[in-house]
Amino acid sequence: MRRAIVIVIDSMGIGAMDDCREFNDVPECNTLKNVCEFNGGLNVPNLSKMGLGNIQDFKGITKCENPIAQYGTMLEKSKGKDTTTGHWEMMGLVSEKPFATFPNGFQSEIVEKFIEKTNCGGILANRPASGTTIIEELNDEHHKTGFPIVYTSADSVFQIAVDTDFIPLETLYKWCETAREILNDYNVSRVIARPYKIIDGKPTRISKDRRDYSMIPSHTVMNDLEASGLNVYGIGKIEDIFSKSGVTHAVHTGSNKEGLELTLDAVINHLDKSFIFTNLVDTDMLYGHRNDAKGYGKAIEEIDTYLDKIINAMTDKDLLIITADHGCDPTVEGTDHTREKVPVLIYSKTIQGGNIGTIIGFDYIAKKIKEYLQ
Numbered sequence: 001m002r003r004a005i006v007i008v009i010d011s012m013g014i015g016a017m018d019d020c021r022e023f024n025d026v027p028e029c030n031t032l033k034n035v036c037e038f039n040g041g042l043n044v045p046n047l048s049k050m051g052l053g054n055i056q057d058f059k060g061i062t063k064c065e066n067p068i069a070q071y072g073t074m075l076e077k078s079k080g081k082d083t084t085t086g087h088w089e090m091m092g093l094v095s096e097k098p099f100a101t102f103p104n105g106f107q108s109e110i111v112e113k114f115i116e117k118t119n120c121g122g123i124l125a126n127r128p129a130s131g132t133t134i135i136e137e138l139n140d141e142h143h144k145t146g147f148p149i150v151y152t153s154a155d156s157v158f159q160i161a162v163d164t165d166f167i168p169l170e171t172l173y174k175w176c177e178t179a180r181e182i183l184n185d186y187n188v189s190r191v192i193a194r195p196y197k198i199i200d201g202k203p204t205r206i207s208k209d210r211r212d213y214s215m216i217p218s219h220t221v222m223n224d225l226e227a228s229g230l231n232v233y234g235i236g237k238i239e240d241i242f243s244k245s246g247v248t249h250a251v252h253t254g255s256n257k258e259g260l261e262l263t264l265d266a267v268i269n270h271l272d273k274s275f276i277f278t279n280l281v282d283t284d285m286l287y288g289h290r291n292d293a294k295g296y297g298k299a300i301e302e303i304d305t306y307l308d309k310i311i312n313a314m315t316d317k318d319l320l321i322i323t324a325d326h327g328c329d330p331t332v333e334g335t336d337h338t339r340e341k342v343p344v345l346i347y348s349k350t351i352q353g354g355n356i357g358t359i360i361g362f363d364y365i366a367k368k369i370k371e372y373l374q
Contacts (some may be wrong), residue, residue, distance in 0.1 A: 001273040004319045004369045005310070006090070007263065008277075009303060010083065011284035013327025013340025014056060014073065023081050023339040024154065026332060031288065031296075031340060034331040036060055039297035046307035047300075050322070050345045051353060068311075069347035072356035074323065074364060081339040082155040084189045084214050086325030087241045087279070091220035092366030099156030099189040103128060106150070106158065113182050114150075118175045123150040130335050132290060135161050135196050135203040142166070148175060149194075154336035156189035161205075164195045169209055180213040190214050190240075207285065208254030212240035221366040222246025225275050228374060233270065235262050236279035256282040256299060260306040267313045275369060288328025289335045296330050311347065319372050320347045321365055 013031040020027060028034075033056060036042050041060015044052070051067030052058070078085045078095040085095050105126040115122060122145065124138045129151040135142075138149050142163060149161040158179050162172050172193050179191045191213040196205045222232050223246040232248045236259045239250035253259040263278045270276070280303060287296035307322075314320060327340030344359065346368070 001271060002317045002319075002373055003267075003270075003274050003276065003315075004321070004373055005263070005267060005276040005314075006278070006321045006323070006365060006369070008087065008090070008279045009283055009300070009322065009324050010279055010281045011288045011326055011328035011337065012300065012324040012343070013329070013338060014324075014343050015341050016327075017075060017339050017341055020339040025081075025338045029327055029329040029332050029338040029340060031327040031329040031338065032300075032343070033058055034329055035293050035296045035300070038293035038331055042297050043301050044304040046304045046311070047322075047345070050307075050347060051355075052343060052345060054355065055343055067353040069320075069345045069353050070351060070356045071346075071353070072344050072359055073341050074344050074359045074362050075341055076326075076339075077361045077363070080156075080189075081326045081337045082157075082189055083212075083237075083284075083325055084156075084241055086342075086362060087238075088217050088220065089362035090323070090325070090365045091217075091222055091242075091246075092363045092370075093217050093220050094361070094363060097187070100187045101154065101156050102152045103154070105152065110182065110186060111150075114175075114179055117178045117182065120148055120175060121145070122147040125149050125151045128152050128154065130289065131159065131161065131194055131205065135194075135205070139163065139198075139203045148172075154334075156187075157192055158183055158188055158190070159192045159194050161194035161196060163197060163203070164206070164209070165197050169195055173211060176211065176213050184215065188215075208252065210237075211252075212237050214241050214243050216243040216245055220246055221370050222275070222277075224370060225373060229273075230373060231270070231272055231274040233266055233274060233276045235259050235266070235277065237281060238277050238279050241279070256280045256302060260303065260310075264306060264310050264313060267310055267318070271315075273373070275373065284328050284337075288330050288337075291330045291335060293330040314349065316349050318348065319351075319368075321345065321368065322347075323362075323365065325362075
């Protein structure tokens with residue numbers, strides 16, 4: 001039975017797109033290249049063997065004379081640099097109109113509707129901020145007032161942070177669902193639940209309990225696969241990104257390691273005709289947004305250690321695609337996503353490796369999957 005596996009290394013961009021300045025990014029942004037430079041090179045023999053080092057000169061990622069995968073560069077058609085836009089385009093939905101952003105915080109009518117419908121009493125912050133910084137700054141006030149911390153970023157996100165030892169996790173999720181209903185009228189890409197707890201005296205985000213509430217995509221290749229009777233397995237935040245649309249089985253993860261182990265398990269055990277779609281978010285959430293280039297490099301190296309196991313578990317009728325959804329360069333100023341090109345690696349035991357060049361549109365992946373599975 002044919003299967004397709006797509007692994008998204010969240011935010012592992014490989015260079016600024018020509019229109020990067022329209023998104024307030026600098027031409028110097030190149031997440032993978034700059035992470036490699038910062039770390040004096042990366043130890044990623046499996047990605048190297050697949051041809052990642054042949055795409056550009058990445059310090060420490062050797063070029064391979066006979067790569068086992070097809071390798072290339074993809075340029076985004078959609079007007080955005082966020083997770084939802086990138087993943088939707090991968091699945092065939094190009095977003096011509098950018099999602100709304102809120103550089104000055106959310107307008108009063110949105111805030112008033114949110115407070116009225118949730119009965120939360122009020123909100124704190126209402127401005128663009130780093131999540132780790134804002135919860136440290138406002139934790140005491142959050143505990144005094146009971147108000148949720150609501151903030152945004154350069155992306156189209158409405159983020160709600162609460163201490164779940166103070167306000168129940170179920171309440172946070174309900175507030176996010178309410179916000180999602182309100183924000184459908186304002187073209188906001190995602191509402192994100194950002195639960196945290198006080199650990200060793202410090203507000204600490206709990207990754208495994210994070211939830212993303214995206215707009216519902218109109219139609220993607222996943223809907224086509226589901227309609228044709230295939231199983232679509234979403235690992236990580238895939239279910240959230242697509243608001244469950246086109247996803248038949250899903251599991252959330254608390255770390256890249258868990259996501260990689262679940263992907264390996266799916267390749268070994270789910271032998272039905274299927275599509276396995278994995279998002280590995282640590283590179284973006286834990287390291288890109290926190291300007292931690294060292295941690296980012298370690299995360300890529302960890303991913304690499306699983307690739308040989310996944311490849312060895314594949315059958316002759318399996319297709320593996322490794323890519324990214326945008327950039328989040330931890331070495332440039334700011335903590336937001338960066339508008340970047342992304343790598344694409346395509347492996348099958350029946351496909352000859354080699355350079356496929358520059359491809360216009362992440363929707364190349366949707367076409368590839370549909371062609372292969374149907």
